Amino acid sequence: xxxxxxxxxxxxxxxxxxxxxxxxxxxxxxxxxxxxxxxxxxxxxxxxxxxxxxxxxxxxxxxxxxxxxxxxxxxxxxxxxxxxxxxxxxxxxxxxxxxxxxxxxxxxxxxxxxxxxxxxxxxxxxxxxxxxxxxxxxxxxxxxxxxxxxxxxxxxxxxxxxxxxxxxxxxxxxxxxxxxxxxxxxxxxxxxxxxxxxxxxxxxxxxxxxxxxxxxxxxxxxxxxxxxxxxxxxxxxxxxxxxxxxxxxxxxxxxxxxxxxxxxxxxxxxxxxxxxxxxxxxxxxxxxxxxxxxxxxxxxxxx
Numbered sequence: 595x596x597x598x599x600x601x602x603x604x605x606x607x608x609x610x611x612x613x614x615x616x617x618x619x620x621x622x623x624x625x626x627x628x629x630x631x632x633x634x635x636x637x638x639x640x641x642x643x644x645x646x647x648x649x650x651x652x653x654x655x656x657x658x659x660x661x662x663x664x665x666x667x668x669x670x671x672x673x674x675x676x677x678x679x680x681x682x683x684x685x686x687x688x689x690x691x692x693x694x695x696x697x698x699x700x701x702x703x704x705x706x707x708x709x710x711x712x713x714x715x716x717x718x719x720x721x722x723x724x725x726x727x728x729x730x731x732x733x734x735x736x737x738x739x740x741x742x743x744x745x746x747x748x749x750x751x752x753x754x755x756x757x758x759x760x761x762x763x764x765x766x767x768x769x770x771x772x773x774x775x776x777x778x779x780x781x782x783x784x785x786x787x788x789x790x791x792x793x794x795x796x797x798x799x800x801x802x803x804x805x806x807x808x809x810x811x812x813x814x815x816x817x818x819x820x821x822x823x824x825x826x827x828x829x830x831x832x833x834x835x836x837x838x839x840x841x842x843x844x845x846x847x848x849x850x851x852x853x854x855x856x857x858x859x860x861x862x863x864x865x866x867x868x869x870x871x872x873x874x875x876x877x878x879x880x881x882x883x884x885x886x887x888x889x890x891x892x893x894x895x896x897x
Contacts, residue, residue: 627657788823
């Protein structure tokens with residue numbers, strides 16, 4: 595109903611992540627898609643959380659018209675340091691004729707590479723040409739090899755394990771940490787807010803920095819924005835039970851330390867990292883892109 599109220603002839607499309615960033619599956623997704631289509635608009639899906647449903651649900655069956663697939667989130671390709679990212683975009687039969695060239699088209703005989711407008715045929719109306727179609731081609735090769743190696747059953751197992759691992763973490767922490775949407779099954783991510791830190795003097799940022807001293811890269815913090823002090827944990831399918839147990843024990847210990855009043859230690863964390871609390875806002879606005887030799891250390895003379 596809320597979506598229908600916002601639909602009008604001026605709406606060209608909506609974008610939806612399913613499961614959403616609050617780690618919940620949008621159960622009304624088909625009804626949403628039908629309402630969008632009835633209004634003459636299209637449904638674009640964000641593939642960021644596809645890892646939770648790959649092999650379990652087909653985006654096309656959910657009413658999706660277009661979707662980008664995050665290979666690094668679902669099909670094993672690297673994405674450290676902001677790259678090399680690669681994201682194929684797939685279309686429904688209704689939108690496929692407008693895909694820019696070059697593109698890959700599925701036929702009864704297999705896949706066909708369409709490189710020019712002439713090859714696209716009379717039924718296609720490409721709206722333009724992509725100048726960097728091949729992109730990070732090595733990422734596509736790796737993702738394809740990953741899918742072929744695992745097969746349909748293996749990809750389904752990866753999805754099931756990702757959801758299982760997230761719920762295992764949730765079950766191990768729910769009595770100490772606070773869940774913004776109550777005690778309910780999550781998808782491949784588990785989300786906590788900062789209510790469990792109320793009155794401790796410890797913030798979500800402090801908690802995340804303390805994790806570095808324990809040997810963990812912090813989870814995503816303060817996102818999604820609709821959850822106060824959010825902590826979004828995505829263990830993925832690759833973690834073993836032993837590693838999850840250690841992670842849970844570490845977070846439980848940190849939560850109990852915060853509740854015992856050890857706020858000062860949290861405020862100083864991380865204590866054992868070469869770089870501690872950087873001014874990220876200043877770094878973004880005033881980046882230092884050239885290395886400068888540090889000034890020599892001069893020991894002060896004793897008085």
